[in-house]
Amino acid sequence: xxxxxxxxxxxxxxxxxxxxxxxxxxxxxxxxxxxxxxxxxxxxxxxxxxxxxxxxxxxxxxxxxxxxxxxxxxxxxxxxxxxxxxxxxxxxxxxxxxxxxxxxxxxxxxxxxxxxxxxxxxxxxxxxxxxxxxxxxxxxxxxxxxxxxxxxxxxxxxxxxxxxxxxxxxxxxxxxxxxxxxxxxxxxxxxxxxxxxxxxxxxxxxxxxxxxxxxxxxxxxxxxxxxxxxxxxxxxxxxxxxxxxxxxxxxxxxxxxxxxxxxxxxxxxxxxxxxxxxxxxxxxxxxxxxxxxxxxxxxxxxxxxxxxxxxxxxxxxxxxxxxxxxxxxxxxxxxxxxxxxxxxxxxxxxxxxxxxxxxxxxxxxxxxxxxxxxxxxxxxxxxxxxxxxxxxxxxxxxxxxxxxxxxxxxxxx
Numbered sequence: 001x002x003x004x005x006x007x008x009x010x011x012x013x014x015x016x017x018x019x020x021x022x023x024x025x026x027x028x029x030x031x032x033x034x035x036x037x038x039x040x041x042x043x044x045x046x047x048x049x050x051x052x053x054x055x056x057x058x059x060x061x062x063x064x065x066x067x068x069x070x071x072x073x074x075x076x077x078x079x080x081x082x083x084x085x086x087x088x089x090x091x092x093x094x095x096x097x098x099x100x101x102x103x104x105x106x107x108x109x110x111x112x113x114x115x116x117x118x119x120x121x122x123x124x125x126x127x128x129x130x131x132x133x134x135x136x137x138x139x140x141x142x143x144x145x146x147x148x149x150x151x152x153x154x155x156x157x158x159x160x161x162x163x164x165x166x167x168x169x170x171x172x173x174x175x176x177x178x179x180x181x182x183x184x185x186x187x188x189x190x191x192x193x194x195x196x197x198x199x200x201x202x203x204x205x206x207x208x209x210x211x212x213x214x215x216x217x218x219x220x221x222x223x224x225x226x227x228x229x230x231x232x233x234x235x236x237x238x239x240x241x242x243x244x245x246x247x248x249x250x251x252x253x254x255x256x257x258x259x260x261x262x263x264x265x266x267x268x269x270x271x272x273x274x275x276x277x278x279x280x281x282x283x284x285x286x287x288x289x290x291x292x293x294x295x296x297x298x299x300x301x302x303x304x305x306x307x308x309x310x311x312x313x314x315x316x317x318x319x320x321x322x323x324x325x326x327x328x329x330x331x332x333x334x335x336x337x338x339x340x341x342x343x344x345x346x347x348x349x350x351x352x353x354x355x356x357x358x359x360x361x362x363x364x365x366x367x368x369x370x371x372x373x374x375x376x377x378x379x380x381x382x383x384x385x386x387x388x389x390x391x392x393x394x395x396x397x398x399x400x401x402x403x404x405x406x407x408x409x410x411x412x413x
Contacts, residue, residue: 014130015139017187018082018123021180023146025086028176030154032093032169039165046102054105059361061113069117070355073125074348081122083185089115090177096170121355128342128350137339141284144334145277152273221352227344229404231359234296236397237333238363239370240303243390244272244326247371248310251387254380257314268323275327276334283331292343293405295336297398302329304395310387 037055040046046054073081092111099105124140131139163169221227248268252261287295302325309322338357345353370393374386 012130013187014126017184018127019142019146021086021183022123022143023149025173025176025180026147026150027154027157028150028169028173030151031158031163032096032154032167032173035158035163035165036167039167040105043165044100044105046105050102054102054109056365057106057110058113058116059364061110062117062358062361063365065114065117066121066358066361067352067356069119069358070121070352072118073122073351073355078122078126078129079185079188082119082126083181083188085115085119085122086177086181086184089119090174090179090181093170093174093177096174097167099167117355117358120358121351124338124342124354125351136342137284137288137336140338140342141280141334143338145280147334148273148276148280152270152277155269221349221356224344226404226408227341227353229400229407230293230296230340230344231357233300233397233400233402233404234333234337235360235363236394236400237296237300237303237329238360239367239397240300240307240363240390240394241330241333242364242367243307243371244269246368247375247386247390250372250375251310251380251383255314255383256381257383264319268319271320271323272327272330275324276331279328280331280334283328287332287336291405292336292340293401293408295332296340297401297405299329299332299336300398300401301395302326302332304391304398307387307391307394310383314383 037051040051040054089112092108092115096105096108099108127139127143128136157163158169249265252258252265252268255261258264306322306325306329309318309325312318337360338354341353341357342350371386371390374389378385
């Protein structure tokens with residue numbers, strides 16, 4: 001079915017370059033980053049608190065500079081951004097291998113987040129400008145598929161080559177990003193002055209935006225209740241999403257309700273990737289006629305409901321129900337959120353809207369903190385208060401998403 005969908009759509013080489021580059025770089029990313037915390041605490045003897053700072057500064061930078069990165073995508077040449085930023089980003093990753101102290105790792109983690117904040121809005125804007133309305137949702141889902149293929153293959157390759165306790169995968173990651181940037185420049189070499197037939201968005205030498213125009217675009221964004229309510233609601237979904245790699249992992253590893261919690265948790269992670277890869281395009285076809293706000297709303301409800309599985313007595317069945325509900329909820333965000341932001345954004349400010357959509361990551365900053373506090377307060381053996389409260393907090397976003405949908409219907413944007 002996926003092949004037939006691709007054969008019916010003509011995707012340009014710019015899109016394929018970004019998709020293939022995403023696949024290889026995300027594979028290397030998941031070979032390295034999931035094991036960084038273990039390496040820092042066990043090999044570099046950096047404290048757990050300082051390790052948390054190193055990991056936490058990345059999404060913090062994404063939130064703080066996402067709008068700036070999006071503004072740069074609207075002002076400067078997209079070709080230069082997606083051609084040169086990956087090269088600098090690759091250098092940052094290679095330096096991880098040579099870092100030795102807390103401050104060095106903190107700085108590099110922050111630079112990693114900054115490069116992400118600049119590159120991601122530009123790459124999404126290219127995908128939007130070089131696709132037409134009929135295949136744009138497919139293009140964003142192919143990007144999501146590439147990310148999940150990397151999430152599936154990366155940890156397996158790391159285990160296969162026994163790279164869990166070394167930062168050498170960061171060297172591989174850095175080299176791949178440098179090659180990605182070079183390939184982008186090569187493939188876009190003949191695209192000077194190219195304009196998308198759909199959106200007329202120039203890839204090279206865009207017309208400079210005056211400061212007043214940029215401030216006006218940002219003012220319009222802040223006056224858009226649909227967009228702001230959507231971001232606020234989805235941030236609660238990301239709050240719930242962040243629990244898989246924080247609260248759920250700690251609970252399963254330390255609770256006496258699971259005989260081999262660490263092994264079961266690893267199995268859940270693999271099942272999460274398999275479910276997404278197996279069901280994504282079937283789900284895409286099923287929801288193709290849905291209102292996009294209903295898709296995002298359903299995502300929030302499924303993620304919040306999944307946590308209630310830990311309230312009941314532990315069993316393999318409950319774990320299976322949890323990961324199925326959670327994975328489908330995650331898929332619905334990945335399948336529709338970027339495409340919905342693209343629909344809401346005016347043509348002249350798409351980069352700003354894509355960049356500012358990183359504000360939803362406030363949920364990934366607060367999620368692990370609140371989850372840890374709940375575990376500390378109630379203990380590792382009290383699933384009801386911990387996951388019951390996490391479910392209630394996550395589902396609070398449903399009201400905001402519904403308000404965004406209501407304002408959209410009334411044309412308040």
